[in-house]
Amino acid sequence: MELEPTIGLEVHCQLATRSKLFCRCPADFGGLPNSRTCPVCTAQPGTLPVLNQRALELALAAGHALRCTIRETIKFDRKNYFYPDLPKGYQISQFDQPLCEWGELEFEAEKGRSKVAKIRRIHLEEDAGKALHPDGLACSLVDLNRAGVPLIEIVGMPDLASPSEASAYLQALRRTLRFAGVSECDMEKGSLRCDANVSVRPKGQPELGTKVEVKNINSFRNVERALMFEIARQSEVVARGEKVVQETRSFRDSEGTTVSMRRKEDAHDYRYFPDPDLPLFDVGRARIDAARAALPEGFAARRRRYQGDWGLSEYDARVLTEEPAIAGFFDATVAAGLAPKAAANWIQGEVLAFLGETRGEFEQLRIAPAALHALVRMEEQGELSHQAAKKVLRRMLETGDSAAAAAQALDLVQIRDSGALAGTIDAVLAAEAKIVGDYKGGKETALNALLGRAMKATKGKGDPNLIKQLLLEKLGKPGG
Amino acid sequence: MLPADLTRSATALAAAVRARRVTARTAADHYLGRIAAHDGAVRAFLHVDPAVVRAQADALDARIARGDTAGALLGVPVAIKDNLCTTGQPTTCASKILADYRPPYDAHVVERIRAEGGVILGKTNLDEFAMGASTENSGVAASRNPHDLKRVPGGSSGGSAAAVAAGLAPLALGSDTGGSVRQPAALCGIVGHRPTYGALSRHGLIAFASSLDQVGPMALNLEDCTLLMAVIAGHDSRDSTSRPGGFDAAAARRDDALSGLRIGVPAEYHSDALDPEVRAAVRQLEDLAVGAGARLVPLSMPLTPYAIPTYYLVVTSEASSNLARFDGIRYGPRDEQQELAASYATTRRRFGDEVKRRIMLGTYALSAGYYDAYYKKALQVRARIGEEFARAFARCDVLLGPTTPTPAFPLGEKSDDPVQMYLCDVFTAPAPLAGLPALSMPCGKSKAGLPIGAQLQGPTGADARLFAVARALERRLALDLSPLEAPRGA
Numbered sequence: 015m016e017l018e019p020t021i022g023l024e025v026h027c028q029l030a031t032r033s034k035l036f037c038r039c040p041a042d043f044g045g046l047p048n049s050r051t052c053p054v055c056t057a058q059p060g061t062l063p064v065l066n067q068r069a070l071e072l073a074l075a076a077g078h079a080l081r082c083t084i085r086e087t088i089k090f091d092r093k094n095y096f097y098p099d100l101p102k103g104y105q106i107s108q109f110d111q112p113l114c115e116w117g118e119l120e121f122e123a124e125k126g127r128s129k130v131a132k133i134r135r136i137h138l139e140e141d142a143g144k145a146l147h148p149d150g151l152a153c154s155l156v157d158l159n160r161a162g163v164p165l166i167e168i169v170g171m172p173d174l175a176s177p178s179e180a181s182a183y184l185q186a187l188r189r190t191l192r193f194a195g196v197s198e199c200d201m202e203k204g205s206l207r208c209d210a211n212v213s214v215r216p217k218g219q220p221e222l223g224t225k226v227e228v229k230n231i232n233s234f235r236n237v238e239r240a241l242m243f244e245i246a247r248q249s250e251v252v253a254r255g256e257k258v259v260q261e262t263r264s265f266r267d268s269e270g271t272t273v274s275m276r277r278k279e280d281a282h283d284y285r286y287f288p289d290p291d292l293p294l295f296d297v298g299r300a301r302i303d304a305a306r307a308a309l310p311e312g313f314a315a316r317r318r319r320y321q322g323d324w325g326l327s328e329y330d331a332r333v334l335t336e337e338p339a340i341a342g343f344f345d346a347t348v349a350a351g352l353a354p355k356a357a358a359n360w361i362q363g364e365v366l367a368f369l370g371e372t373r374g375e376f377e378q379l380r381i382a383p384a385a386l387h388a389l390v391r392m393e394e395q396g397e398l399s400h401q402a403a404k405k406v407l408r409r410m411l412e413t414g415d416s417a418a419a420a421a422q423a424l425d426l427v428q429i430r431d432s433g434a435l436a437g438t439i440d441a442v443l444a445a446e447a448k449i450v451g452d453y454k455g456g457k458e459t460a461l462n463a464l465l466g467r468a469m470k471a472t473k474g475k476g477d478p479n480l481i482k483q484l485l486l487e488k489l490g491k492p493g494g
Numbered sequence: 495m496l497p498a499d500l501t502r503s504a505t506a507l508a509a510a511v512r513a514r515r516v517t518a519r520t521a522a523d524h525y526l527g528r529i530a531a532h533d534g535a536v537r538a539f540l541h542v543d544p545a546v547v548r549a550q551a552d553a554l555d556a557r558i559a560r561g562d563t564a565g566a567l568l569g570v571p572v573a574i575k576d577n578l579c580t581t582g583q584p585t586t587c588a589s590k591i592l593a594d595y596r597p598p599y600d601a602h603v604v605e606r607i608r609a610e611g612g613v614i615l616g617k618t619n620l621d622e623f624a625m626g627a628s629t630e631n632s633g634v635a636a637s638r639n640p641h642d643l644k645r646v647p648g649g650s651s652g653g654s655a656a657a658v659a660a661g662l663a664p665l666a667l668g669s670d671t672g673g674s675v676r677q678p679a680a681l682c683g684i685v686g687h688r689p690t691y692g693a694l695s696r697h698g699l700i701a702f703a704s705s706l707d708q709v710g711p712m713a714l715n716l717e718d719c720t721l722l723m724a725v726i727a728g729h730d731s732r733d734s735t736s737r738p739g740g741f742d743a744a745a746a747r748r749d750d751a752l753s754g755l756r757i758g759v760p761a762e763y764h765s766d767a768l769d770p771e772v773r774a775a776v777r778q779l780e781d782l783a784v785g786a787g788a789r790l791v792p793l794s795m796p797l798t799p800y801a802i803p804t805y806y807l808v809v810t811s812e813a814s815s816n817l818a819r820f821d822g823i824r825y826g827p828r829d830e831q832q833e834l835a836a837s838y839a840t841t842r843r844r845f846g847d848e849v850k851r852r853i854m855l856g857t858y859a860l861s862a863g864y865y866d867a868y869y870k871k872a873l874q875v876r877a878r879i880g881e882e883f884a885r886a887f888a889r890c891d892v893l894l895g896p897t898t899p900t901p902a903f904p905l906g907e908k909s910d911d912p913v914q915m916y917l918c919d920v921f922t923a924p925a926p927l928a929g930l931p932a933l934s935m936p937c938g939k940s941k942a943g944l945p946i947g948a949q950l951q952g953p954t955g956a957d958a959r960l961f962a963v964a965r966a967l968e969r970r971l972a973l974d975l976s977p978l979e980a981p982r983g984a
Contacts, residue, residue, distance in 0.1 A: 053597075053598055056824060057824070058579075058599075059579070059585070059592070059597070060578075060579045060585075060597065060696075060697065060698040060699055060701070061697070062733050064733075064734050065734065096818065096838055098821075098823045101823075103815070103821060285814075285815070285865075287865075287869060290703075290704035290705035293734060
């Protein structure tokens, strides 16, 4: 019996707001434990939640980017459970009326084959804190810096047919949300988290098999690892003639396996009910439309534009849409006046290579698009050789200098004064009588040797075209 | 000592302090002295720190000496129910689970009182987490009714009501979820107002049932109640359920409110279960109103008896969630155990029986499989009750009836019978379910000398109208509204 897997992902991502969802504490990653807390997010008695409007706007942007139907009324519910990292004893979430429903995400299921997966719902909720259980300590520790950080949960339909599809879906989802400005989607910092629902069934059977939820998949690499293990495990269970148990399992990174966390009968009863502290709130058509209008161009649309309008290769278009910051820099460089192909070459070549070597982030780039354009113009106008231009750009990237300042500092501005070069050339010709003789004897390639000597004499700053021209003027044709 | 006229009127006291006839310190010392003399019998207060009180008064006197006499409550001590957060003084909800809790912030209404020159006098007793109608559910001690120390002061704001009635504080704040301001006000013979839901900020009010909880002013008379209400009402951006707009104190002081007023009198408010003396007092008030130009509109509000079961499903459900944070992890005492669940369970044993009962009822009502039959059904009935009020207010301007079925009952009479205790709320529970304002005012005394309260209810936002109507009735009733010189029946 041949089995096929069915996968659906539940993705939590942290909205890129400055403050938390229901109080004004900073929401960014890091900080000393419990330094980013206040009476509201530590649930001191008598405190009340007030919705962060920026979080709502970003959730609306996510809904638009994923082509969802968006609800005009926002309702929050309480999800009740006890845990030390949950200060109120409940999480404010959305239960039966999520902000966004029925969207879709197009992704490249495999090279050259695109697929559309359905999004079931997107809802807004607050994060819990973090409970730490340090080895050798008789107690646990709680850090509430994350408590109240705004999240959206994006629940996908079980439309994914393999671990690689799941991985491709998650990559596309991440890129879509990053281009929409919704979230950093950084798995290492916990701003993107993924749980997977997976089942297996005999090929051709219409009903889905028993679903298992896999949690703690904490990196992109682990999405495929966890799913491959889990599918194999379930397939073995079925092959033995047993039934898959409905349960929640946890992925163990070190072993690449999943272990049971709790079975269906142990599932929490969260006792959801409408949060009386947050009355129904009318988002309004106008606000929903404004969020759509403000949505930045997505990566797929940008790829189409780069290939269709600007004639870039598919490869170039892909590289440039890897990150919103790269695409933004590229567009701005073109807007500054640089030809798209030239801009693409410089960004892909020198800029990304530099970031690769220095393990830098595009966001921390020290040069502006206009500075790159200025550099390329110096080359076009002959003030820099191509090789020199690369060196100058490197310095610009390292120091943040302007093109002119970097060229000056490196002393790489080309000597394009024939008068200044004539003396150097005369000296070279005098010193290299043998090569001159070869040339005059008819050895055409000897000219290049002389050019090389002259370039060396100018420490690489002479304009090679001009030097060649001057050499020819002085020596005439080979053999002549 | 304060002159007697100043002990009868917080308004007069503020004016006297402003005119420098008396100092804030004199007023503070007067009430601290009264508390020292009588609170051993009344047990209205949980926390009074004389040094903290005198420091506030001295600071005010220093400010007044510099010529700054701003503040509507200048130098007036205010007693605060102990479920409202105060810096500098503990806030415990009369619960062992919050013993010694010191909030890091002041409730919005406390901020407002301080900003207007009021002095936070102390924290008053309540049924634990405001769950009860007699103050017998306090985790510390039961408060006594100063009109008869063998009887309850009502609850849950029983400490605040008893303090004002006994002259231990000129003004007090209570909170009202299903009658917790109005019922003790009625049983102690003072004025208590439950504002329209959202008219006062709940920021700093420790939640019992969030969709019904409201802070309420308590005073000896309508003028003083108006003074306090005007200070504490108004929008607060820290409470998402706070309403825009403030309290129209000028409208609350209009003296022609009875002329042409349509007073709705629901038949259900005068059932056979109503104490005859209470009925007689309320009927007398109706006659007074008619004599002043008001018209009675007989009504039927058949959903009235459904308010109690509906109310208890909603409040227990919300309470089960609101009280989850008292788990021993962040504040309050912790009973540490090897296992986490055991640690929660042991810590939460500190809740009193009534609180535990309500947490369990609410947990049950919200559980999978029971939600539709209980919580959801209660929300549906709640909406119907709101519609019934709306129909009534299409035909009348205010509703008039008794606040409570009986005057104050003896301590211990109902404390073993939760259902009898719940029925104390029969007239006060409907208005909160609909978010409506309601006010209780003294309207007479029983032969035994126990106060009787009448309740006025109005449509959303009609708080000032209720004050104006009550004020007109108060003037015509001409009752002696002085505080008691000493508690009775010791």
